[in-house]
Amino acid sequence: MTRPRILVVGAGFAGVGCVRRLERRLRPDEADLTLVTPFSYQLYLPLLPQVASGVLTPQSIAVSLRRSGKYRTRIIPGGAIGVDLRSKVCVIRTITDRIVDESYDYIVLAPGSVTRTFDIPGLVDHAFGMKTLAEAAYIRDHVIAQLDLADASQDPDERASRLQFVVVGGGYAGTETAACLQLLTSNAVQRYPRLDPKLIKWHLIDIAPKLMPELGDKLGGSAQRMLRERGVEISLGVSIAKAGAREVTFTNGRVVPTRTLIWTAGVVASPLIATLDAETVRGRLAVNAELDLPGYDGVFALGDAAAVPDLAKGEEGAVCPPSAQHAMRQGRTVADNVIATLRGEPLTAYRHKDLGLVVDLGGRDAVSKPLGVELHGMAAQAVARGYHWSALRTNVAKTRVLTNWVLNAVAGDDFVRTGFQSRRPAKLSDFEYVHSYLTPEQVRERVEEAVDLGEVE
Template identity: 40%
Template sequence: MTPRIVILGGGSVGMYTALRLQRRLRRGEAHITLIDVDSYMTYQPFLPEAAAGNLEARHVVVSLRRVLPRCTILNGVVDAIDTSRHEVEFRPHKGPPRRIGYDLLVVCPGSVSRTLPIPGLAENGIGFKTIEEAIHLRNHVLGQMDLAESTQDERIRRQALTFVFVGAGFAGVEALAELEDMAHDACRYYPSIEPADLKWYLVEATDRILPEVGPEMGMWTLEQLRHRGIDVRLRTKLESVKDGRVVLDDGSAFDTDTLVWTAGVKPNPVVARSDLPIDGKGRVRATPFLNVEGYDDVFTAGDCAAVPDLTRPGEFTAPNAQHAVRQARVMADNLLATIRGTRRRPYRHAYAGSVASLGLHKGVAQIYGVKLRGALAWLIHRTYHLTKMPTLNRKVRVLLDWTLALFFRRDITALGALTDPRREFEYAARTTAEPVAHV
């Protein structure tokens, strides 16, 4: 019987694992099924540039069906994992659920935003993990500027031009920096709005930002953000955000229509609904060979997995793209080794460092101990992630977007109706003077 490989998750780990298996499996040697909520993989390091309009949104996602023609792609939700029966319970977006059997299982559903029970957060906040969130934020920020330009109510105007980001890791800092850079450029098209009228807040509970690039580069980034007029609040927590009123634990409060929550992530909830061993942070416990502890037929990697870091005994690998792509490669080879009865190899990778974009021609990096800042760091950030972008098709499209940006100004069109495409039709239906006669 042909072995059945089921992969839960179509992010970087899931897609690259399936891609490598597809290339290396002999015809008929195994059947691969990949399950994900979406039919595409999002290259998350480019989300800030997509939000700022530097990249076309479609160019930072990759169609799973296009790059994995030899795999079965199913879109929906996995409600449960039953290792005793070698089955997962799959629920498509519409229709009844069904059980899918496996011989080898790969658990890599990634992570979701880690929220806290803060009053008003669920109703008023938005994350920054998906392409939908990134494009919504772009349209929202530009839409708020349209509102501020059009209203004569000073309170509404002030609230529209106030933007709050909670969490100063990579996602929060890059998203804020790129959107602030975009909004600053857009001011030239709004006669009544000066860059100083836009109020940007970055709220961080700890005493530092961008810990991934080290204390020195983090401090430099902090100084750069403050120099740009961004109000960075360290050792500060969000207490509530009810009815657009943000209250911080330092005693300050202000109104805003924009609250972006980037204060950490947690493993996808499907992990907790399984019978797999998990650690104190809710991650699946993995061995250095990327199989789940106690299971030879279940593998895991990425954001949802606690993978031992063999270069730093006692620690675990960081949840980032640098490890995800490499773990996928090793995991695919170990799946092949399991099928063919050969030896598996452990995952080992010394952390190379981190790069971050802070807007056009601005960046910060620490690579193998070398600290870089400014335009050079920004160029390295773009070059590195361009090389890691999946498929030649997407690499070329991203490069073309950047090339065109050298000759044309950034587009500032706000397509707010994308989030509510039926609004105009419903308005037309409500305001029809007479009912339409049936023919």
């Protein structure tokens, strides 16, 4: 008899956590493991702003999947673009652009999320995202390039526009991105004697009335005060009405001349979820507390793409926020429940109380709320970096990150740009392939044809 086939979609915190636990706890002859992911690394997303600002090198937060683990898992380099839950077939577009049909007995859906955009004129054509490693590295190059171009320009208006930067999104990603990059430019401009430091302006805007409301009024106020003291202009209750190549129009009518618009206004579940033709909650797959999909055999979902009941809150309808903290622990629970299903054992409900929040604002600035204790300044910085460091999955990653932090603290920033972005701009539409997915009807038609041809069981 063939062994049961377990297919895991996605190599984020949830997917990798699940795969590694399955590798440790399954007997070698108990099941075959397959992981579908476009990139053979796990990205430690919370530290992405530090890559954009050059504090960390890109490879320090990209943990290779091929040099860790037990090497039992087959990796398919590509992206899942559709799933037929009834036929138990996943449609995959490989990195060679070939479409293949992968049969499974058990599937773990952890495809993560994509940047949430709205129907704002010019947004996807002129804004940068901050969701991938490539985007973070690209933004760093772009920001340093603006200093070089402003320094070389003879036009005062052009110089001023190149030295204004707009970040949309007052959550953790947007706030940390604005904070870290503002620190980079304020340090870098000292090396440009022709540039007036007063021309550098960072704008952080959000439609919400508060910055990072999860922190509470006290810590949220501390974060705002730290940023404003560093010259970051914070505008709340405001968003983008229109984006252009050389200016951005706010919803309050204000026009800001800029060549840099960074969009971090939230995320939505991967478009893969829409191909399943299953029940969703605000776009996320509706699952039980055991992280399995009602009405389907052997289907589990977790992470950003699943609306997982938050039993720790004790509130009806409460779901876990799409955070790394929950994703890592959900990965372990799903692995245990897949194994329990294989062995005919009862499943375990997911329950985890949030351990707290950490926000690294660069330099010595930070705010943290571990286990409900409010901290700011150096104490908060120690907690924030200590948490991130401990959450890195391998000793190699921990060593690289710690070395980068020490080097940056001792030697300061460097302001070298690679130049790879100088010829062609790369915006939101270039990094997230949201139009590559099939419709539920296309998935069914493809799988039915494959079954008729005998290509899948």
